[in-house]
Amino acid sequence: MPADNEEGVPLTQAVQVTFSEPMDVDSVEGAFALTIAETPVQVAGTFEWNDDLTGFMFTPGERLALDTEYHIGWSADSAFNAGRRSALPAFDSRFVTVPFPAIVSTYPHDGAESVQPYGGVSLYFASKMNPETILDRVTIDPAPEGELDGFFSEYDNRYDILFPMVAAAQYTITIAPGMEDVYGNAIESELTFGFVTGEEDPELSFNIPWAGIGVYDSQREATELFVTQRNVEQVNLYLHTVDKASFFAQLNGEQYYPDSR
Structure with missing residues (x-):
């Protein structure tokens, strides 16, 4: 890590490299380079290896530069496995640091x-x-x-x-x-x-108790139903009869589906 072609890499990012077998520490550290793209500028830092020498963490000595392309790698035949029995092929990976704030x-x-x-x-x-x-x-x-x-x-x-x-x-x-x-x-x-x-969304609700049922006196000269509204110009109300099953289902907060057969 960072992954190849990764962008937005933090300026404090360390480089982690993992191998499939133990490596020769001196040759790998001598061959490894973290460089600014298209320049000879090499970033100084420190290595920390795991116990079985199959990977290391390279920590730059200074914060990386903003919005800058970096390359990680080594040239062919410059880094060896443990015992120096075989050399690694060339390796190159790039990443770009976080951009300027905007x-x-x-x-x-x-x-x-x-x-x-x-x-x-x-x-x-x-x-x-x-x-x-x-x-x-x-x-x-x-x-x-x-x-x-x-x-x-x-x-x-x-x-x-x-x-x-x-x-x-x-x-x-x-x-x-x-x-x-x-x-x-x-x-x-x-x-x-x-x-x-824009305008606020239209809103309409009846001022009735919870469960959507209100009780009104049909013997009163005028029956009043209060509503709360916003951005509503007209409310059309219709009266319907309700069978007992539907009424009690609503009263108990239950859904009621009349028989459609």
């Missing part, structure tokens, strides 16, 4: 319309970030009520900014420079994006 996308995206007015916004980063450097650099216009809250997900390098959104509003999000990755490298440029929220 915001690669947002949700909602800039210019989005009819965004559901719930939750907040999300920032997607190129690499793992220091969450302590993010929230204080976020400005939201119009300013939401209360304090912002945030959460960083290492799974997809996403930072969720949580706040109560307002329906049918034009939002502008400004990200100031200074957000840092886990290595202390800062994003140096400002980012601004905007979007428009």
